[in-house]
Amino acid sequence: EAGVAQSPRYKIIEKRQSVAFWCNPISGHATLYWYQQILGQGPKLLIQFQNNGVVDDSQLPKDRFSAERLKGVDSTLKIQPAKLEDSAVYLCASSLDTVKSTQYFGPGTRLLVL
Amino acid sequence: QKEVEQNSGPLSVPEGAIASLNCTYSDRGSQSFFWYRQYSGKSPELIMSIYSNGDKEDGRFTAQLNKASQYVSLLIRDSQPSDSATYLCAVSTSGTYKYIFGTGTRLKVLA
Numbered sequence: 608e609a610g611v612a613q614s615p616r617y618k619i620i621e622k623r624q625s626v627a628f629w630c631n632p633i634s635g636h637a638t639l640y641w642y643q644q645i646l647g648q649g650p651k652l653l654i655q656f657q658n659n660g661v662v663d664d665s666q667l668p669k670d671r672f673s674a675e676r677l678k679g680v681d682s683t684l685k686i687q688p689a690k691l692e693d694s695a696v697y698l699c700a701s702s703l704d705t706v707k708s709t710q711y712f713g714p715g716t717r718l719l720v721l
Numbered sequence: 722q723k724e725v726e727q728n729s730g731p732l733s734v735p736e737g738a739i740a741s742l743n744c745t746y747s748d749r750g751s752q753s754f755f756w757y758r759q760y761s762g763k764s765p766e767l768i769m770s771i772y773s774n775g776d777k778e779d780g781r782f783t784a785q786l787n788k789a790s791q792y793v794s795l796l797i798r799d800s801q802p803s804d805s806a807t808y809l810c811a812v813s814t815s816g817t818y819k820y821i822f823g824t825g826t827r828l829k830v831l832a
């Protein structure tokens with residue numbers, strides 16, 4: 608079974624530029640998560656989708672971050688404009704839609720904002 | 722109060738010893754508890770999940786859950802240098818499928 612795919616793996620941009628990340632979850636997984644992980648910290652949930660709908664985006668900085676999940680499969684996360692403090696690893700994860708479901712993580716996208 | 726708390730470490734143990742990692746959580750409605758291991762530069766991978774009070778063993782790993790004390794722990798027996806990593810505790814609250822992660826405990830197993 609293929610795992611969670613993410614691209615790109617690395618991205619370097621200058622502040623105020625825009626960037627987009629892509630995630631393809633495990634086939635059949637209804638729930639998709641985007642996390643931000645700053646060095647030395649645990650993953651922080653940015654947004655959670657169940658199928659096409661947003662379940663939780665309370666920690667998403669909506670003035671600069673946006674995310675969508677078209678047709679309940681792939682998802683993109685966008686930052687516009689980027690700030691220095693956005694430098695982090697952006698992790699995508701997916702799970703079946705039960706409370707006991709394991710989350711499976713993709714390899715992450717490492718973003719550096721200069 | 723943080724929702725999921727872990728000691729950031731580092732926790733250093735000699736090879737062959739038992740490593741004990743602890744996690745407390747604040748939401749009494751939490752139903753599912755997970756331990757993830759994260760190697761430097763890699764993404765988290767699941768080690769154990771536990772849903773009911775008591776112990777759950779899987780090889781060298783044992784997860785312990787005490788809902789009354791809002792406490793979950795992970796024991797690693799016969800620790801190996803390859804166990805050196807950051808261990809993340811995650812807690813899921815009923816009805817949301819939302820995970821809250823702790824900051825992780827960095828474990829160093831000394832050869």
